[in-house]
Amino acid sequence: MNITAIEVFPLKIRNEPVYLGDSRGLDPARDYYIRPEYRSIYSRNLETLLVKIEADDGSHGWGEALAPVGPEVTGEIVERLLSPFLIGEDPRDIDVIWNKLYDSMRERGYFSGFMVDAITAVDIALWDLLGKSVGLPVYRLLGGAHRKRIPAYVSGIPRQTKEERVQLALEWKARGFEAIKLHLGYGVREDASIAAEMREALGDDFRLMIDAHWKYSVPDAIRLGRRLEALGVEFLEAPTLPEDIDGHVEICRALDMAVAIGEAKRTRYQFKERLVKRAADLLQPDVGRAGIGETRKIANMAEAFNIKVAPHLSVGLGVCTAATLHLSAAIPNFHILEYQPSVLPVANKLLKDPIACEGGFYELPEGPGLGVELDEEKLRSWMKR
Numbered sequence: 473m474n475i476t477a478i479e480v481f482p483l484k485i486r487n488e489p490v491y492l493g494d495s496r497g498l499d500p501a502r503d504y505y506i507r508p509e510y511r512s513i514y515s516r517n518l519e520t521l522l523v524k525i526e527a528d529d530g531s532h533g534w535g536e537a538l539a540p541v542g543p544e545v546t547g548e549i550v551e552r553l554l555s556p557f558l559i560g561e562d563p564r565d566i567d568v569i570w571n572k573l574y575d576s577m578r579e580r581g582y583f584s585g586f587m588v589d590a591i592t593a594v595d596i597a598l599w600d601l602l603g604k605s606v607g608l609p610v611y612r613l614l615g616g617a618h619r620k621r622i623p624a625y626v627s628g629i630p631r632q633t634k635e636e637r638v639q640l641a642l643e644w645k646a647r648g649f650e651a652i653k654l655h656l657g658y659g660v661r662e663d664a665s666i667a668a669e670m671r672e673a674l675g676d677d678f679r680l681m682i683d684a685h686w687k688y689s690v691p692d693a694i695r696l697g698r699r700l701e702a703l704g705v706e707f708l709e710a711p712t713l714p715e716d717i718d719g720h721v722e723i724c725r726a727l728d729m730a731v732a733i734g735e736a737k738r739t740r741y742q743f744k745e746r747l748v749k750r751a752a753d754l755l756q757p758d759v760g761r762a763g764i765g766e767t768r769k770i771a772n773m774a775e776a777f778n779i780k781v782a783p784h785l786s787v788g789l790g791v792c793t794a795a796t797l798h799l800s801a802a803i804p805n806f807h808i809l810e811y812q813p814s815v816l817p818v819a820n821k822l823l824k825d826p827i828a829c830e831g832g833f834y835e836l837p838e839g840p841g842l843g844v845e846l847d848e849e850k851l852r853s854w855m856k857r
Contacts, residue, residue, distance in 0.1 A: 473605065474528045475563050478555045478594075481522040481855060482543035483789075484515070487818055504541060509657055510685045513541050518818055520789050521546045522851070523593040525601055527563050533601025534846055536791035537593035538760030542586075549590035553577070558594065564605070566598045570765055574739075588738040588761065595763030596795045596842075603841030610795070610842055614768060614802035622800050622834040624811040625651035625681060627786075629670075637666070638673040648831030651679035651808065653709070657687035664699040671703045681732075683709040690719040697727040707732045707754055707782075720751035730754045735784035738762045740769045747777045754807060758784040759799050760792040771803040780807040787812070789819035793827055794842040801836050809834065822846055822854075 484503070507514050521543040523535040539546050554573055561569055573591045574583065603610045611617045626644045629652065631637045641652055654670065656663040663682065670680060682705055688696060693711035700708060707730040712719045714736045724731045734756035737743055746752055757770050771781045781803060783796050793816065800806050811829050820826035824845045828835045837843025 473531075473562055473564060475525060475558050475561050476528050477524075477526040478550065478558055479524045479526075480547035480550050480593075481524070481851060482519075482539070482547040483522060483851075483854065484517040484519045484543070485818060485854065486516070487518045487814065510687075512685075515541050518787055518789070518815065519543050520787065520792070521550075521589075521593055522789075522791060522846070523547075523550055523597050524848075525558070525563060525594065525597040527601060527605070529605070531601055531605045533563070533597040533599070533604065533841060534791045534844075535593040535595065535597030535600065536760060536788060536795070537589040538758055538786065538788050538792060539589060540787045546586050546589045546593065549586055550593060554590055554594060563598050563601050566595065566602065566765055569598065570595055570763065584738050584742065592738075592759075592761060592763040592766075595765055596759070596791060599764045599795070599798075600791075600841040607840050609836075609838055609840060610764065610798040611801045611836065614764075614798065617801040617836065618804055618806065619801055620836045622797055622806075622809050622836060623651075624809050624829055624832055624834050625649070625653050625679065627653050627810045627812050628655045630655075630814075634666075634669055638669060641670055641674055645674060645678065649811075650677075650832050651681065651706075653681035653683055653810070655683045655685065657683075657685040660688070660692055660696045660699070663696055664703075667700055667703050667705060676704060680705050681707050681709065684711050686710045686713055688712055690716070690722050693719075693723050694726045697723065697729060697731075701727060701729045705729060709733070709756065710735070717746055717749060717751050720746070721749050724750055724753060732756050732782065734758075735761070735786075739766055740773055743770050743773065747773060747779065750777075753779065755779060755781045756784040757781065758786070758788075759796040760785075760788040764795055764799055767799050768803065771799075771805060775803075775805045780805045782807040783809055785810040785812065787815055789815070790823045790827060790844050790846065791842060793819055794837050794844045797827070797834055797836050798842065800834075822851055 709732040730753035732754040
């Protein structure tokens, strides 16, 4: 079996409301804007990169790279740099191919960012193709499923007022969800106040998590964490700058609650020092940034440190979501998975059979490969918009 073709689909889908709700930085005249509260570039669209790889026996696989901004950049890397070295390769040699592509720009310092995102799209497509070629779901290829219903938390309560936030949170609770993550980072006092109002409304048994979006200094992160501990918050995500490993160590030692990190990291090499130094209590690699094979290696490494994995899942569409579900099923140290209420319905419009997340659980796709198939005709029509 040999690879015969690689096709890229940089996709931009207009979706309202914008991801995580409105922002003061949103400019109606431009697609991209900087959210002042998070300091990051966001898009008014849902953006992603899909990749299709075909083999000479007629089989194919779909991959996806998390590309919330500039998916055409990642697509260019796949087309111009990676594809010439993929044509003619055996698609079943997934680990060999990953290492070959990773090594190809390693000495130049391109061992993260857009380069690894591009490798990730290829990696996921190869796992999908392999599963389809042997008639098995990816989780079987990874060694089997520890679980077939994947517990999920609602990510974000994008409302402006206290009353609106509480009302939406109660609606999710009524629909059977038992966990919510709040996207905060507005200041220690305001973050603690919002968390307190949610705790009061949802009750002591409801699981609350906080994402601080790298907002705080180490002392302020500790101050916030201690206030959140009193509210029974399960974990504090991204409390300080992602490069500050020693700062995270200090935060972890000061708090009893779990500190979660990892969405910005892409390889086991980036997680290694953080594990050795105990700079996190919970890892959050994103399969759309690391790929299936590399995320499994990260999870295996974390298992040796008795640390669980709660995969990050933001604006990835159906292929990325399905890949994350298979990985989540196959690792023993899985904790919980993110659910994006504004993203999954859009993702499902491109799938022939939708992915279900109801009552606080995803259902694991059971078909060959990733268990999902894209509506290619619809995808191509969306590309022309």
